[in-house]
Amino acid sequence: MNASVPDAAVQQQFDDAPQQKDAAVLGMWAFIATEVLFFGVLFAAYVVCRFRFPLAFVAGSARLDFPMGTAETAILLTSGCLSAIALRQIQLDKARQSAVLLLVTALLGIAFLVLHGMEYHDEFKEGLIPGIRYLENGPGAHEMELFFSLYYVTTGFHSLHVLIGVVLLLIMAARTWRGTFGAHYHTPIEITGLYWSLVDIVWIFAYPAFYLVGGAG
Amino acid sequence: MNAAVTSADAESMGSGYLVEGGRTLWSWLSTRDHKRIGILYAVAITTFFFMGGVAATLIRLNLIYPDGRMLSAETYNKTFTFHGVVMVWFFLIPSIPATLGNFLLPLMIGARDMAFPRLNLFSWYLYMVGGLFTVAALLLGGVDTGWTFYTPYSTMFSNSNVILVVVGVFVVGFSSILTGLNLIVTTHMMRAPGMHWYRLPLFVWAMYATSVVMMLATPVLAMTLSLIGLERLAGVGIFDPALGGDPILFQHFFWFYSHPAVYIMILPAMGVVSELICNGVHRKIFGYKFMAWSMLSIAFIGFLVWGHHMFVAGQSMYAGIVFSILSFVVAVPSAIKVFNWLTTLHKGTIDFHAPMIYALGFIGLFTLGGMTGLFLAAVALDVNLTDTYFVVAHFHYIMVGGSVMAYLGGIHYWWPKVTGRMYSETIARIAAVLMFVGFNLTFFPQYILGYEGMPRRYHQYLPQFQDLNILSSIGACVLAISYLMPLFYLGHSLFRGEAAGPNPWQATGLEWTTSSPPPEHNFHETPVVTHGPYEYCD
Amino acid sequence: MSLSLPEASNFAVPIDRMFNAMLVLCGGVTLGVFVVMFWFCIKYRRGSDANREGRHSTKMGLELSWMLIPFLLFVGIFAWSINLWTLLRRPPAGAMPVYIVAKQWMWKVQHVNGRREIDTLTVPLGVPVRLIMTSQDVIHSFYIPDFRVKQDVVPGRYTALWFVATRLGNFPLFCSEYCGTDHAAMTGTVKVVSREDYQKWLKASTALPPAEQGRQLFVQFGCSGCHDPGSGIRAPVLRGVYGSTVTLADGVTVTADDRYLHDAIVLPATQVVAGYAPIMPTYQSRIDEEDVLLLMAYIKSLGPQASPAQTGVTHAQR
Numbered sequence A: 001m002n003a004s005v006p007d008a009a010v011q012q013q014f015d016d017a018p019q020q021k022d023a024a025v026l027g028m029w030a031f032i033a034t035e036v037l038f039f040g041v042l043f044a045a046y047v048v049c050r051f052r053f054p055l056a057f058v059a060g061s062a063r064l065d066f067p068m069g070t071a072e073t074a075i076l077l078t079s080g081c082l083s084a085i086a087l088r089q090i091q092l093d094k095a096r097q098s099a100v101l102l103l104v105t106a107l108l109g110i111a112f113l114v115l116h117g118m119e120y121h122d123e124f125k126e127g128l129i130p131g132i133r134y135l136e137n138g139p140g141a142h143e144m145e146l147f148f149s150l151y152y153v154t155t156g157f158h159s160l161h162v163l164i165g166v167v168l169l170l171i172m173a174a175r176t177w178r179g180t181f182g183a184h185y186h187t188p189i190e191i192t193g194l195y196w197s198l199v200d201i202v203w204i205f206a207y208p209a210f211y212l213v214g215g216a217g
Numbered sequence B: 001m002n003a004a005v006t007s008a009d010a011e012s013m014g015s016g017y018l019v020e021g022g023r024t025l026w027s028w029l030s031t032r033d034h035k036r037i038g039i040l041y042a043v044a045i046t047t048f049f050f051m052g053g054v055a056a057t058l059i060r061l062n063l064i065y066p067d068g069r070m071l072s073a074e075t076y077n078k079t080f081t082f083h084g085v086v087m088v089w090f091f092l093i094p095s096i097p098a099t100l101g102n103f104l105l106p107l108m109i110g111a112r113d114m115a116f117p118r119l120n121l122f123s124w125y126l127y128m129v130g131g132l133f134t135v136a137a138l139l140l141g142g143v144d145t146g147w148t149f150y151t152p153y154s155t156m157f158s159n160s161n162v163i164l165v166v167v168g169v170f171v172v173g174f175s176s177i178l179t180g181l182n183l184i185v186t187t188h189m190m191r192a193p194g195m196h197w198y199r200l201p202l203f204v205w206a207m208y209a210t211s212v213v214m215m216l217a218t219p220v221l222a223m224t225l226s227l228i229g230l231e232r233l234a235g236v237g238i239f240d241p242a243l244g245g246d247p248i249l250f251q252h253f254f255w256f257y258s259h260p261a262v263y264i265m266i267l268p269a270m271g272v273v274s275e276l277i278c279n280g281v282h283r284k285i286f287g288y289k290f291m292a293w294s295m296l297s298i299a300f301i302g303f304l305v306w307g308h309h310m311f312v313a314g315q316s317m318y319a320g321i322v323f324s325i326l327s328f329v330v331a332v333p334s335a336i337k338v339f340n341w342l343t344t345l346h347k348g349t350i351d352f353h354a355p356m357i358y359a360l361g362f363i364g365l366f367t368l369g370g371m372t373g374l375f376l377a378a379v380a381l382d383v384n385l386t387d388t389y390f391v392v393a394h395f396h397y398i399m400v401g402g403s404v405m406a407y408l409g410g411i412h413y414w415w416p417k418v419t420g421r422m423y424s425e426t427i428a429r430i431a432a433v434l435m436f437v438g439f440n441l442t443f444f445p446q447y448i449l450g451y452e453g454m455p456r457r458y459h460q461y462l463p464q465f466q467d468l469n470i471l472s473s474i475g476a477c478v479l480a481i482s483y484l485m486p487l488f489y490l491g492h493s494l495f496r497g498e499a500a501g502p503n504p505w506q507a508t509g510l511e512w513t514t515s516s517p518p519p520e521h522n523f524h525e526t527p528v529v530t531h532g533p534y535e536y537c538d
Numbered sequence C: 001m002s003l004s005l006p007e008a009s010n011f012a013v014p015i016d017r018m019f020n021a022m023l024v025l026c027g028g029v030t031l032g033v034f035v036v037m038f039w040f041c042i043k044y045r046r047g048s049d050a051n052r053e054g055r056h057s058t059k060m061g062l063e064l065s066w067m068l069i070p071f072l073l074f075v076g077i078f079a080w081s082i083n084l085w086t087l088l089r090r091p092p093a094g095a096m097p098v099y100i101v102a103k104q105w106m107w108k109v110q111h112v113n114g115r116r117e118i119d120t121l122t123v124p125l126g127v128p129v130r131l132i133m134t135s136q137d138v139i140h141s142f143y144i145p146d147f148r149v150k151q152d153v154v155p156g157r158y159t160a161l162w163f164v165a166t167r168l169g170n171f172p173l174f175c176s177e178y179c180g181t182d183h184a185a186m187t188g189t190v191k192v193v194s195r196e197d198y199q200k201w202l203k204a205s206t207a208l209p210p211a212e213q214g215r216q217l218f219v220q221f222g223c224s225g226c227h228d229p230g231s232g233i234r235a236p237v238l239r240g241v242y243g244s245t246v247t248l249a250d251g252v253t254v255t256a257d258d259r260y261l262h263d264a265i266v267l268p269a270t271q272v273v274a275g276y277a278p279i280m281p282t283y284q285s286r287i288d289e290e291d292v293l294l295l296m297a298y299i300k301s302l303g304p305q306a307s308p309a310q311t312g313v314t315h316a317q318r
């Protein structure tokens, strides 16, 4: 066994640490492939509905809070960047810095959720939430409802992923702070980072699809 | 056979992993040992199979009379829905991958366990939770949408427990995603020294191809079902024409999963059969590389043919043409497999042990079922045949005649490895032959019924269809008996069976080099592989 | 093999011919598989003294041949079936339209002159008939085994099916897409009668022609309040709209076909005509599919373009 690795970190089914790490990373990639198809359904449904109701989608998009959505995008992208740096730092054995970066990443994730919650709240007040409180009436209301349905299902599932990511990041931050990880062993941080990029990428598709319909927003 | 029992095996006889991890119920429910998890699955899956079987029995009893006097229309609809849902998601999809795959894959590649043992146990719990939801739906009154959940019936019209079942299938879907993930990573990362890709047994290739499909198709189902649930709860409307949505879109999503899913059900069976044939014939498989790659190509092309379930659903004429030709293309790798198995028989030394009988039955029935798939893939013929009993017969030939036969064959073949004991060969052979006969009696008449125009999911039918239906119901009784038999003789062998020894079939393959039952971490020392999987030398 | 199934439409014979050819081909191959399997099993059973020298574990030539031969056969079958399929999907121009509305659990039929039936479809012998179908609720499927035709009937859109009945008599009609509790009871009869009888039967009805019924509904539902040329509200005049090219508010141009008119009535906001405010209310829950068909018949009758309904009648009378 690899001498630099504490034996306890290698589970019995693996021969050595590199094998364990490769397995974890491959597992995460495979999981990401699954997630891509999971969200893929929503984007396919989006394309079909938008093609049928281009006007309602423009109208619906105009009702979303464009500045807020843009701010959320900026936050998420920044956090993605920080998580990458956190990984870099732990590879350089700078555990404390890495822990702080992970914490900040998690906090940005929380900020994203809070902003999104505020958006949902406003939309609730305006009565734009299908099935819960939808007050739009008159011509086009029905078709716009489809837009909002897709918007809520997509961003809802996405936010769920953000939430899971935040929990993971917080755990990683705490463990890194306590010195569990270092240059020799940091697989969990790496796969958390991978997961966080997935969260980012889904948003990169969701943002233009919902906030930028019809050009101006 | 047990002349070969060595002292090391006598020691592990009736012990091995079966006791090493502890004897308490909790030691099983909290185990991380892939072998024990395989057994947990086997117990659960068998239970579900018989639940689905009871539903099938009710279906067949009801269809003895044209007026369907036994069940009310509503009960009948709930019965076939439960039958379909349970048989597909709770029996056939997990059957081979989660039991035999779990048990054997690490053994076959010379690993100590799966890559993620905890995840593996977690998948089993997910499976059980999904099962609970589905059974709860049954107890609370059942669901009547058919296993295909077509909208808008399932979303706006059916007033049954659709949500519970949808949640159940959603959860069990994640169980199969995680199983697939585990199998893929294990195959990539955990192979013993010298076990390179072309030395893998075909069963492992089959698991690999299956897992890819599981991972890439199941999430589509999961999301589609979520949308159904949301549509019922919140009136989301994506599939509801009254709200501007599109019911055909649902069918596209559903079949995008469910066609690949039929290959989740058949590929593992093909893997099992390849092992059984090689052992029964005592020679190397013919065309190993073609066998491996044909499975991967089935998995791949399988993603492109979903529209053949929707020829008359309202898609365009050109879509029909494209999906038709692609369906024929996916049949080519299946042809490769059938012909390679046949050629493997050539110049072999054939033993007709029970697993071999199952394997031969598989080849025949799969061919028949696959051939009728070609009738359905030819659009012009499908117009008349779709949604009739011809389709019912087609898929039972492949799923019951094919996959279930292979599963049972596999259970018999690896039984001595799993339990360390032999079962009674004579009774097993009788059961296998009985199954073949009963099966054909049940489902062959359905081809004729379908051609004559009897629609499926009919609780009552025109009197002219009665004779063939009675024949089919009689066949189902024979089939039921042949399914109950293994329960008894295999159960009996658990307590009374002779000791099997490490390799009762004189088989090749790493799983036969360790004791039966294997020790907790599979091998006393990590094996080193120096040759391919089927080096039989007689 | 036609077993006991009558061949009662123009499609029955060519489809049966293809089915039988498939039966011979696939049956032959399957039989071959079984025969070879048994033969090898007997010949090479353990203990037999068959020659086992010189066995191979792979042979490229063999693999290629059983890849290519089935593939070529498949292409042949495919071509044959596509040929039939396009025939099934391309009704001749003059086919007589009959409108069908499916509903849990019945078939409502409306003929060109307004005569209606439930769970029976009366058609003349030897005349191309085109069924234009939609559903009021869930998906159903219109299936006449003896004609070898079937088509799903989908809510929110029109699907079509055509045939020429070639035999007098009564033939069973099934709903073959699962549609709820009484799916199995959603059956009916197709009555094929001679052309003269059909004409007589049509005339025996006192029903107003669909366009006339539609005109009444047009007034009754208040459509005329907006759409009549004299009304004070700015709404398009519907004369000539059917079959024309309409420019929508988002610049897209569409052809005003059946589905367009249907959606314009039921979901008006999905396609707002350029230059108009989207003020038309939705009639979603107020008008059922049969009435939509009548309104459409009326709108079509307004146009200078010859509507298929009229062509159909002339054809049937010829």
Ligand code: HEA
Pocket: B148, B262, B263, B265, B266, B308, B309, B327, B328, B330, B331, B334, B335, B338, B339, B366, B367, B368, B369, B370, B371, B373, B374, B376, B377, B378, B382, B385, B386, B387, B391, B394, B395, B398, B399, B403, C025, C026, C029, C033, C069, C070, C073
């Ligand atoms: C394990 C399950 C399984 C498998 C493997 C298959 C395999 C195939 N299926 Fe099947 N199918 C189902 C399960 C399966 N199916 C189910 C469950 C349904 C109904 C779902 C529902 O509606 O509820 C269905 C329905 C279904 C339909 C839709 C019918 C309808 O509803 O209208 C079609 C249409 O194309 C089809 C085609 C095929 C084809 C072409 C194959 C091919 O992959 C088969 C290939 C195999 C062979 C062809 C045999 C071996 C080949 C040779 C020996 C070659 C030599 C041949 C010649 C030279 C001719 N299937």
Ligand code: HEA
Pocket: B049, B050, B052, B053, B054, B056, B057, B058, B059, B060, B080, B081, B083, B084, B085, B087, B088, B091, B092, B145, B146, B147, B148, B392, B396, B399, B400, B404, B442, B456, B457, B458, B459, B476, B479, B480, B481, B483, B484
């Ligand atoms: C893996 C999948 C699988 C399996 C193994 C089976 C197994 C069987 N199936 Fe099933 N079937 C499907 C998958 C499967 N089926 C699917 C997906 C559908 C479509 C559903 C839908 O339309 O939504 C379907 C539909 C279906 C129908 C059509 C219903 C309809 O359209 O109206 C019929 C009719 O004969 C049928 C019969 C049978 C029979 C006789 C068996 C037999 O092989 C079962 C034999 C087993 C037993 C009989 C159990 C053992 C015996 C006992 C437990 C005895 C004790 C019982 C009593 C005392 C009551 N099945």
Ligand code: CUA
Pocket: C105, C139, C140, C141, C175, C176, C177, C178, C179, C180, C183, C184, C186
């Ligand atoms: Cu209508 Cu089935």
Ligand SMILES: [Cu+2]
Pocket: B258, B259, B262, B305, B306, B308, B309
């Ligand atoms: Cu399919």
